[in-house]
Amino acid sequence: MSEILGHLESVILARKGADPSSSHTAKLLAKGSAKCAEKFGEEAVEAIIAAAQGDRDGLVSECADALYHMMIMLAAQDLSFSQVLAELERRQGVSGIAEKAARSGEIEIRPLRDEGELVQCHRIRRIVFMGEQGVAEAEEMDPHDPASTHYLALIGDEAVATARARMVDGVMKIQRVAVLKALRGRGIGRALVERIVEDHPEIDKFAISAQVEAVPFYRALGFAAHGHEYLDAGIPHRDMSLER
Numbered sequence: 410m411s412e413i414l415g416h417l418e419s420v421i422l423a424r425k426g427a428d429p430s431s432s433h434t435a436k437l438l439a440k441g442s443a444k445c446a447e448k449f450g451e452e453a454v455e456a457i458i459a460a461a462q463g464d465r466d467g468l469v470s471e472c473a474d475a476l477y478h479m480m481i482m483l484a485a486q487d488l489s490f491s492q493v494l495a496e497l498e499r500r501q502g503v504s505g506i507a508e509k510a511a512r513s514g515e516i517e518i519r520p521l522r523d524e525g526e527l528v529q530c531h532r533i534r535r536i537v538f539m540g541e542q543g544v545a546e547a548e549e550m551d552p553h554d555p556a557s558t559h560y561l562a563l564i565g566d567e568a569v570a571t572a573r574a575r576m577v578d579g580v581m582k583i584q585r586v587a588v589l590k591a592l593r594g595r596g597i598g599r600a601l602v603e604r605i606v607e608d609h610p611e612i613d614k615f616a617i618s619a620q621v622e623a624v625p626f627y628r629a630l631g632f633a634a635h636g637h638e639y640l641d642a643g644i645p646h647r648d649m650s651l652e653r
């Protein structure tokens with residue numbers, strides 16, 4: 410999300426539950442979700458009127474109001490603007506060219522070339538974990554990215570899958586394994602995890618906190634499950650490991 414939208418959203422979230430007399434946003438949120446939705450509707454109509462009248466400056470200003478009220482309407486329903494952005498990205502999905510190339514197996518898997526490429530990993534993680542699975546931004550974008558080695562699967566210039574790996578107590582933890590929905594079931598997830606294992610011949614133990622749904626996927630890669638099921642980010646998980 411652009412910095413300004415991210416900032417606006419964090420201000421709105423901070424006002425949630427605050428004393429209604431402390432700010433306009435807190436007052437609106439205290440009136441409930443129906444009122445917030447109604448207010449968004451009013452702002453949207455004002456934008457329509459400005460557009461219909463050819464009032465270009467007015468339209469910019471009304472759109473800013475509508476956007477702000479859209480975020481309040483979302484916050485009133487415990488939804489974040491990031492989820493809307495993730496849905497837009499999901500709809501953009503994967504281009505037809507990438508789909509075709511994936512079918513012919515033209516996939517490159519590699520660690521990031523530079524830090525700038527991390528935005529591509531984040532894009533995929535936003536779509537898959539935040540958009541599809543509803544994981545909160547604060548949980549998804551944890552503080553471990555800088556200490557991790559990130560991998561991308563690319564079709565041409567298009568990033569379609571990601572994963573990260575980091576050392577914790579002598580064990581390499583593989584995390585955030587995500588393949589864009591349109592390209593699942595084609596061996597990309599397998600190739601990504603295998604590449605991480607291959608790239609680290611000095612490591613004799615790899616660990617994964619696997620979503621229960623993905624346990625068969627990691628099992629097919631030689632990982633064994635142990636211990637009980639537990640919840641992480643509201644999703645059932647099991648610990649799995651691969652030793653060699």
Ligand SMILES: CC(C)(COP(=O)(O)OP(=O)(O)OC[C@H]1O[C@@H](n2cnc3c(N)ncnc32)[C@H](O)[C@@H]1OP(=O)(O)O)[C@@H](O)C(=O)NCCC(=O)NCCS
Pocket residue numbers: 537585586587588589592593594595596597598599600618619620622623625626627629
């Ligand atoms: C889990 C995920 C990464 C798998 O990626 P993928 O590219 O679809 O998997 P692959 O095509 O490489 O599958 C590899 C093997 O696992 C199997 N497999 C994959 N997903 C499976 C599932 N949900 N259940 C059972 N088997 C599965 C495949 O059949 C394949 O087996 P095979 O080689 O014997 O045919 C992908 O589904 C995904 O991104 N899911 C959403 C994010 C997520 O939950 N990540 C895991 C977090 S722990």
